[in-house]
Amino acid sequence: MSSAVPEPIRFEDMSTGNRATVLQAVRDMGPISRADLARLTGFSATSVSRIVEELKGQDLVVEAPGNLESGPGRPPTLLSLNDRGWFAVAVNVFPDRVHGGLTDLGGRVLADETLWVTDPAPEAVLALVGRVVEQLRRDAPNPERVVGIGLAVPGVVDARRGEIRYSPPIGWRAVDVPSVLARYTSLPVVLDNWVSARARAERWFGGATGVDEFVYIHASRGIGASVVRSGGIPPRQTFVSTEFGHVVVNPEGPRCRCGRRGCLEAYASADALPRYAGQPDRRPEEILAAARAGDPDARQAVAETLGYLALGIVSLIHMLNPNRMYVDGWPLTDGIDGLAFLRRAVDERVLEGMKEQVSLEPTRLTEWGPLIGGVALVLDAVLSRGEAHVKPVEVRGA
Numbered sequence: 001m002s003s004a005v006p007e008p009i010r011f012e013d014m015s016t017g018n019r020a021t022v023l024q025a026v027r028d029m030g031p032i033s034r035a036d037l038a039r040l041t042g043f044s045a046t047s048v049s050r051i052v053e054e055l056k057g058q059d060l061v062v063e064a065p066g067n068l069e070s071g072p073g074r075p076p077t078l079l080s081l082n083d084r085g086w087f088a089v090a091v092n093v094f095p096d097r098v099h100g101g102l103t104d105l106g107g108r109v110l111a112d113e114t115l116w117v118t119d120p121a122p123e124a125v126l127a128l129v130g131r132v133v134e135q136l137r138r139d140a141p142n143p144e145r146v147v148g149i150g151l152a153v154p155g156v157v158d159a160r161r162g163e164i165r166y167s168p169p170i171g172w173r174a175v176d177v178p179s180v181l182a183r184y185t186s187l188p189v190v191l192d193n194w195v196s197a198r199a200r201a202e203r204w205f206g207g208a209t210g211v212d213e214f215v216y217i218h219a220s221r222g223i224g225a226s227v228v229r230s231g232g233i234p235p236r237q238t239f240v241s242t243e244f245g246h247v248v249v250n251p252e253g254p255r256c257r258c259g260r261r262g263c264l265e266a267y268a269s270a271d272a273l274p275r276y277a278g279q280p281d282r283r284p285e286e287i288l289a290a291a292r293a294g295d296p297d298a299r300q301a302v303a304e305t306l307g308y309l310a311l312g313i314v315s316l317i318h319m320l321n322p323n324r325m326y327v328d329g330w331p332l333t334d335g336i337d338g339l340a341f342l343r344r345a346v347d348e349r350v351l352e353g354m355k356e357q358v359s360l361e362p363t364r365l366t367e368w369g370p371l372i373g374g375v376a377l378v379l380d381a382v383l384s385r386g387e388a389h390v391k392p393v394e395v396r397g398a
């Protein structure tokens with residue numbers, strides 16, 4: 001990091017296309033030479049050099065000498081994303097707590113903080129978010145270099161406007177997050193549904209690095225899917241949050257958390273496991289542990305629940321015809337072979353001509369996945385053309 005004060009990053013500046021394209025290419029392909037950047041982006045060598053100078057001026061990109069053995073003559077200098085140049089605060093809102101983390105732009109969590117929710121009203125919870133953010137910002141190696149907040153919440157979100165439209169798990173309706181949060185912190189905030197935030201984390205830091213289009217499925221106490229598409233010039237990705245878990249599979253089925261009957265989530269989430277095991281008072285983790293230990297009732301429950309999840313995934317494939325899907329959540333529990341079960345189901349039930357094209361992969365995110373989803377939100381806001389809501393606030397002190 002240079003000691004000189006860098007130029008401020010404004011989210012809106014980055015949204016003007018070419019610089020975002022170059023930065024994304026550096027992130028995906030770095031360390032990379034200017035010549036390769038020009039080939040990859042289609043921009044002229046002069047344009048690439050100018051943009052790289054700007055990105056270096058903002059401490060977003062660093063350069064290092066290339067391999068001396070790469071050939072005759074002076075080796076090209078190679079460019080990489082400057083992970084430690086800037087920081088972000090990522091926050092997840094759960095029904096019972098607010099969990100925040102300070103991270104660098106490489107997705108490394110440097111500090112984290114949890115505050116417990118006593119009053120579930122949006123004002124009260126967003127005040128907690130503000131406290132977590134300001135605490136973590138003070139923990140940053142350089143508080144002036146915290147670029148923004150990535151906030152991941154459950155439910156239906158209007159990311160463009162920064163509004164939570166409806167969230168069954170936390171019971172909120174029509175909450176204008178940026179205007180409430182502005183009372184507690186001056187940092188700009190980017191908001192998204194938490195499954196889409198995880199999909200963004202998979203794209204930036206997980207198995208989908210360099211993958212432009214995929215479907216990310218998360219099955220835990222709820223079930224969600226985010227559909228990632230790419231298009232436009234310069235190409236950019238869109239992350240479409242779905243309410244996949246609330247596809248109705250049986251109108252007379254069991255009651256779902258959303259209040260309706262027979263949603264996929266009521267059949268295929270971890271919460272369905274105790275019911276299928278005939279032990280409704282036990283926790284899902286206990287049923288999974290029993291299945292791992294060979295208990296026949298628990299194993300049967302796992303097979304039934306996975307069977308419903310597989311039906312959902314097969315339908316998604318028939319609707320979207322994806323090449324790549326990432327699965328996250330309880331099916332990846334050690335010792336139950338959930339992914340193998342789902343892959344067999346795809347092989348047996350998806351139409352010929354489609355099933356050969358699609359691969360089902362396990363997430364590569366760690367337990368920090370939910371948090372770094374928030375960092376990925378901030379990075380996408382830096383890179384994309386105003387897809388998510390960002391207040392046009394300058395980085396403080398810059």
Ligand SMILES: [Zn+2]
Pocket residue numbers: 245246256257258259260263265
């Ligand atoms: Zn439902």
